[in-house]
Amino acid sequence: MTTKEIVKKHGNKRENLLQILHDIQNQNPANYICKEDIYELSKEMKIPVSEIKGTASFYTMFSFTPRGKYVIRVCESPPCHILGAQTIFEAIESELSVKAGETTDDGLFTLEGTSCLGVCGVAPAMMINDEVYGNLNEEKIYKILGQIQEKERK
Amino acid sequence: MNRIVLENCGKINPEDIEEYIGADGYEALGIALEKKTPEDIIKIVKDSGLVGRGGAGFPTGLKWSFAKSAKKSPKYIICNADEGEPGTFKDRLIMEGDPHRVLEGMAICGYTIGANTAYIYIRGEYRLSIQRLTKAIKDAEKLGLLGKNIFGTNFDFNVKIKIGAGSYVCGEETALLNSMEGLRGEPRLKPPFPAESGFLSKPTNVNNVETFANIAPIILNGADWFRKFGTESTPGTKVYTILGHVKRPGLIEVPMGISLREIIYDYAGGMSSGKFKMAQVGGTAGDIIPSALLDVPLEYQSLQKLGHNLGSGAILIMNETVSIADFLTCCMKFFAHESCGKCSICRIGTRQIYEAFKRLGKKDAYFDELKTIKELADELKLTAFCPMGQSVASPVLSALKYFGKELAQGVNPDKKHEPVTRENHNIVLNYS
Numbered sequence: 218m219t220t221k222e223i224v225k226k227h228g229n230k231r232e233n234l235l236q237i238l239h240d241i242q243n244q245n246p247a248n249y250i251c252k253e254d255i256y257e258l259s260k261e262m263k264i265p266v267s268e269i270k271g272t273a274s275f276y277t278m279f280s281f282t283p284r285g286k287y288v289i290r291v292c293e294s295p296p297c298h299i300l301g302a303q304t305i306f307e308a309i310e311s312e313l314s315v316k317a318g319e320t321t322d323d324g325l326f327t328l329e330g331t332s333c334l335g336v337c338g339v340a341p342a343m344m345i346n347d348e349v350y351g352n353l354n355e356e357k358i359y360k361i362l363g364q365i366q367e368k369e370r371k
Numbered sequence: 372m373n374r375i376v377l378e379n380c381g382k383i384n385p386e387d388i389e390e391y392i393g394a395d396g397y398e399a400l401g402i403a404l405e406k407k408t409p410e411d412i413i414k415i416v417k418d419s420g421l422v423g424r425g426g427a428g429f430p431t432g433l434k435w436s437f438a439k440s441a442k443k444s445p446k447y448i449i450c451n452a453d454e455g456e457p458g459t460f461k462d463r464l465i466m467e468g469d470p471h472r473v474l475e476g477m478a479i480c481g482y483t484i485g486a487n488t489a490y491i492y493i494r495g496e497y498r499l500s501i502q503r504l505t506k507a508i509k510d511a512e513k514l515g516l517l518g519k520n521i522f523g524t525n526f527d528f529n530v531k532i533k534i535g536a537g538s539y540v541c542g543e544e545t546a547l548l549n550s551m552e553g554l555r556g557e558p559r560l561k562p563p564f565p566a567e568s569g570f571l572s573k574p575t576n577v578n579n580v581e582t583f584a585n586i587a588p589i590i591l592n593g594a595d596w597f598r599k600f601g602t603e604s605t606p607g608t609k610v611y612t613i614l615g616h617v618k619r620p621g622l623i624e625v626p627m628g629i630s631l632r633e634i635i636y637d638y639a640g641g642m643s644s645g646k647f648k649m650a651q652v653g654g655t656a657g658d659i660i661p662s663a664l665l666d667v668p669l670e671y672q673s674l675q676k677l678g679h680n681l682g683s684g685a686i687l688i689m690n691e692t693v694s695i696a697d698f699l700t701c702c703m704k705f706f707a708h709e710s711c712g713k714c715s716i717c718r719i720g721t722r723q724i725y726e727a728f729k730r731l732g733k734k735d736a737y738f739d740e741l742k743t744i745k746e747l748a749d750e751l752k753l754t755a756f757c758p759m760g761q762s763v764a765s766p767v768l769s770a771l772k773y774f775g776k777e778l779a780q781g782v783n784p785d786k787k788h789e790p791v792t793r794e795n796h797n798i799v800l801n802y803s
């Protein structure tokens with residue numbers, strides 16, 4: 218869908234801004250909201266660009282820089298922390314040679330830290346796009362990342 | 372039988388409305404619409420003693436009566452399903468396990484206060500909850516249990532879903548309203564309270580998922596039945612999430628007033644490793660409780676007497692391997708990240724306390740670090756604009772109170788503050 222169509226689907230009232238931003242980001246293959254879209258949105262919704270950017274940047278789920286096809290979000294909140302979230306984070310960093318906030322050279326993965334994902338029953342936990350992975354340890358991490366890389370190579 | 376909120380979870384297929392109806396589902400809504408006036412319902416909910424389960428513990432019947440007497444229209448109902456408090460996922464499991472129960476409670480509330488439109492503000496990560504609620508709304512509309520002319524009466528009730536975008540403070544009800552209006556999720560000044568001026572400046576009633584899930588059984592079985600559970604001051608049950616170093620982490624629903632010791636050893640199977648050192652009750656904004664308090668009954672009043680709070684119902688159990696300085700560093704990192712930035716004590720204070728705990732963890736803290744932390748925490752408690760900043764004081768002050776000795780070991784008595792000069796000014800500011 219184009220930005221215009223997305224706005225039409227939800228209606229151009231201010232209340233719908235977050236929903237519209239979600240849709241714009243979801244349909245971008247690089248998982249982010251690009252500058253052109255914000256300008257277009259500003260015209261369609263009659264909201265200044267600065268307002269849109271100011272609002273969107275408040276929320277951690279929105280990104281303004283291109284991200285990988287798979288966004289890895291590792292929970293860093295206390296319940297996951299005491300069960301080893303730090304180890305998980307470091308394992309991913311070294312396996313993919315990226316630091317928090319960075320994207321792998323092949324554009325496949327972006328690594329992010331996040332606040333509680335609401336799946337603390339299986340701490341330490343992470344999400345890759347919409348998928349939840351819990352009870353993590355280093356071995357599991359290598360397996361999960363390996364499976365995705367395998368799938369993408371085909 | 373202790374279950375009220377979770378009685379259907381795991382027993383019925385949450386995606387099949389017939390199974391919910393088979394378990395007396397939507398009967399309470401029918402009774403409310405056909406046999407009771409809004410005044411009757413407010414009386415029942417007030418008599419039941421139900422208090423909100425979103426953390427603040429406000430009496431639900433009273434809240435509804437405010438929204439009911441508000442003059443402006445239309446009125447709105449919001450179900451707060453943002454659930455950002457670390458360690459909390461009870462609302463997710465309620466929505467996944469019994470979505471119709473939540474919708475039924477919302478519809479009864481709508482009839483009571485005179486609202487025809489409701490929103491569920493749900494965090495973006497909860498895909499399955501969103502799916503199940505979306506389906507539940509559709510199914511209920513098909514059977515005339517939501518939508519137009521419910522039960523053949525002239526009461527209309529529509530429920531829509533709004534998806535959040537990753538912000539803890541948006542769980543605070545006025546920040547949530549701003550977020551729903553497509554603005555930055557910064558808290559609003561109260562008063563006016565949402566009951567008077569909420570979503571789009573119209574009267575709005577905000578309740579937590581678990582609060583709504585308690586409504587249908589209360590209407591069906593009456594206030595006296597509900598009061599048989601829990602304690603005199605806080606009737607009913609509470610859904611807790613137990614986490615950390617226990618054998619069986621997860622979700623339980625127990626009567627109000629049972630102790631931490633019972634929760635750990637009777638419900639969670641005991642410690643998974645090591646010895647009990649401390650618990651954090653109520654999520655990251657909750658107090659740190661030492662082993663000396665294992666037998667205090669968990670309910671709003673007893674805890675308040677000790678200056679503690681029950682909060683969201685998350686209970687994090689920790690053994691002796693967890694260092695208090697490291698743990699608090701992690702808590703403070705969370706707050707520093709989630710502070711909305713509207714007021715400086717919270718925006719900068721959380722950051723300063725974070726840095727201080729980090730230094731304590733490295734055993735390289737300033738000689739007066741503990742005093743500085745206490746001052747900042749006291750100031751947050753007194754002057755922060757919203758409850759998020761105020762609540763930062765809970766973990767910090769309770770940690771100082773019960774684990775002050777351990778923290779003091781991180782102090783380097785020889786480390787004095789350098790006076791800020793033109794040369795080191797930037798270094799001082801450049802905290803990362």
Ligand SMILES: Cc1cc2nc3c(=O)[nH]c(=O)nc-3n(C[C@H](O)[C@H](O)[C@H](O)COP(=O)(O)O)c2cc1C
Pocket residue numbers: 422423424425426427428429431434451452453454455456539540541542543544545577578579580582583757758759
């Ligand atoms: C920082 C902060 C976060 C909150 N997050 C939530 C939340 O995720 N869910 C919730 O129901 N209430 C949350 N609350 C409490 C709400 O402001 C509000 O009191 C509650 O939704 C009212 O519902 P209740 O009366 O049914 O408890 C939060 C409060 C604060 C200060």
Ligand code: SF4
Pocket residue numbers: 540557558709710711712713714715717718755756757758759760761
């Ligand atoms: S206390 Fe913190 S979260 Fe609340 S308004 Fe101030 S800066 Fe925002």
Ligand code: FES
Pocket residue numbers: 292293294295296297298332333334335336337340341342457458459
């Ligand atoms: S604390 Fe990690 S998912 Fe909740």
